Amino acid sequence: MRRWGYRHVITPLVESMDVLDLGLGSEQRRRLFKFTDAHGDVVALVGERTVPVARLVAGKLRTAALPLRLCYAGPVLSTDEGRFHHRRETYQVGAELIGAAGPVADAEVIALAARCMEATGIRRYQIDVGHAEFFHGIMDAVRLPDDIKAAVRSALAARDFVALEALLEGTPLRSAEHELLLRFPALRGGPEILDAAGGLVRNRRSEAALSELAQVRELLAAHGIGDVVVLDLGAIRDFDYYTGVIFEGYGPDFGRPVAQGGRYDTLLERFGRPAPATGFMIQLDLVSEMLTRGAALPRIDAALAWSGKGLGTALRLASTLRLFGMRAIVDTEARSPEDARAWWEAVGAANLVHCTSDTRASWTSAGKRARTLPPEQVAARLAGGAQ
């Protein structure tokens, strides 16, 4: 994220409840671990880090010129254990672009989220991009009594399409918007979905959302991630919080999103510094679970054992290999050649190099016989193979 010009900020794990009250919905507040400090004030362990960042921007950073690009990493806590896949403590890395509106800013944050997912080592992934305003426009346009509308919202929030269907069937007026709501989970695909949906909606908010999505899609193609983007008009998220483009990142064969984000233009004004904003977070604990399940633990390229005067050689060789981006570990104690082989197997590295002096190293590659070469040649061959 540093390469994208995002400045790392550290926000507190313990926040005053007064601050969190301003930014969070009632459901999120309920899930906080709360306690009182020495003065009797109620404080809580943060359940997400966007609100603390917003407070920072409106507080300590109030004189800093917008737009601000900030990123953070840290644990967040929730009292909601749910079923087995919600944990009390999760680790989130995220970024916020504050003070910039429009598709260019939206696309920047989505592209950054995609690159971060790549950086974690996920090889195949997909980013679903939707728009909160598309939904708001439909809800404006759909002709329903207020109590039914509220029920429609909560049915959608619970992803309960059986209840939604029952609600809409009971209403006399049918419109294109009814159809759109019922087909919500299926409103996804490539750019063609925008045209299809454009033919069905007749309200300005939804139409504006569709044209913004088209722009974001083009920008993402220019960012080089066009092939991982899927447009998802039926994305169901916290629609009271998000105000524009929203997105979620999915890895392969994992039952829930590992990254999520979107535009939230109304949060900053609650802290007294109105500004458009967009951001995302990746749940690193989920990513690591996904990666370890695939048995894709980081591969060690070289295990460097040593004996006698070989330690200096081993350390120099390791530095060289690391310069070439290889993963190398140096043994912490001297070993005989036989012990070194056992250690190598335990480490599970691709290569073993046993350094015995300044000039000689014995190199064994998995499944091959040992060769004794000068250390420079071992380095050259290993690094050459890595290219």
Next chain:
Amino acid sequence: MTVSIAIPTGALTGGALELLNKARLADLSADELGRRLLIDGADLRVILVRPADVPAYVDHGAADLGIVGKDILWESPGTHYELVDLRFGGCRLVLAVPDTSGLDGPDTWPPLLRVATKYPRTAMAWFETRGQAVDLVRLHGSVELAPQVGLVDAIVDLTATGRTLRENRLRITGVLGESTARLIANQASMKTRTAAVQSVVSRLREAT
């Protein structure tokens, strides 16, 4: 790409297998499935699990789809999509009291009503919206017995025909909800394997 579906043991197994057969997705007998618990077909992998476990399998992505009674979903809301009312396995979640009891409705309830149930979450929410304080006793079976031996004043339990209630000299004084079998889907499966999952969903929808 194979799609997996979790179907529940017990009362809904027959209806679920009939539906899969009608949708030409799998032709399995309950015996066959009972012996193996997991059957891989050409397009569909069928997994047999306990009814209350279906949402867990689906929410966690071990199954793309699941067939489960709405009564289970009331108790364990999750991140899945609830897509289709499959219209079999109909039953009601009711409040029942002994025939001899005078507790006929909210006006006659005592300040603290003692209720036994296998559905504590649904029952608590229902009483809360009616402003009634309840002492909930969570039981795992033979709930009908609880009022007869003086453990509780009333029970909240599932009934299809009402026969078990009548046999235990209980009468229904309120309905909390009506349940049928539902088709649920994992959220990520809907997004990352859209075509394969949607095709199974629409075949099941048509066969309903």
